[in-house]
Amino acid sequence: MTKAMRILGVPFLAMKVLNSLLVVAVLLAAALVVGPLSLAPLSAAEPDRPNLSLTTLAGEDFDLGRQRGHVVVVHFWATWCPQCTEEMPQLQSFFEHYRERGVEVIAVSQDRSRDIDEVHHMMHQMKMTYPVAMSHTASRNTFGEQVMLPVTYVIDSQGVLRAELRPKTQPVSEAALARIVEPLLIVGAK
Numbered sequence: 001m002t003k004a005m006r007i008l009g010v011p012f013l014a015m016k017v018l019n020s021l022l023v024v025a026v027l028l029a030a031a032l033v034v035g036p037l038s039l040a041p042l043s044a045a046e047p048d049r050p051n052l053s054l055t056t057l058a059g060e061d062f063d064l065g066r067q068r069g070h071v072v073v074v075h076f077w078a079t080w081c082p083q084c085t086e087e088m089p090q091l092q093s094f095f096e097h098y099r100e101r102g103v104e105v106i107a108v109s110q111d112r113s114r115d116i117d118e119v120h121h122m123m124h125q126m127k128m129t130y131p132v133a134m135s136h137t138a139s140r141n142t143f144g145e146q147v148m149l150p151v152t153y154v155i156d157s158q159g160v161l162r163a164e165l166r167p168k169t170q171p172v173s174e175a176a177l178a179r180i181v182e183p184l185l186i187v188g189a190k
Contacts, residue, residue: 051064
């Protein structure tokens with residue numbers, strides 16, 4: 001027992017527990033302040049290769065696993081999400097500039113199946129020309145349930161998850177997507 005513990009009359013085990021709790025509290029506070037971080041490129045030793053298979057509103061099958069050779073941007077959104085609608089013009093502009101270079105974009109709506117008319121209306125209003133699907137049509141989705149929207153993932157030409165964009169950490173903009181995608185296009189071209 002240290003002199004300070006003897007003076008305070010605190011047993012050694014209680015002091016260790018308090019120190020551990022203090023460390024946990026500091027780590028939790030730091031996580032709350034920093035928020036979720038973008039994913040850095042993952043190592044080749046343990047790549048994160050997400051799976052997503054669903055049917056677009058145009059009736060076409062989309063399978064992320066069959067997109068090898070293409071950089072793919074997967075955007076989860078909903079019609080009731082104001083930040084989602086703010087990002088849509090940026091995503092559309094990015095798609096218009098990069099689709100000729102083999103970049104694929106798909107927007108996956110988290111709206112309820114009964115709200116499909118609202119999704120179609122939003123597509124028309126936002127002049128979305130990239131494929132859109134409803135999440136409930138997914139036969140496979142290893143991205144998991146998206147509890148905070150919007151969220152956008154960038155997958156490289158080998159199917160490896162390379163970036164995650166969220167409004168609080170790295171919002172979607174044409175410039176932000178270009179900074180992430182350009183190096184992936186160069187690597188994919190080699």
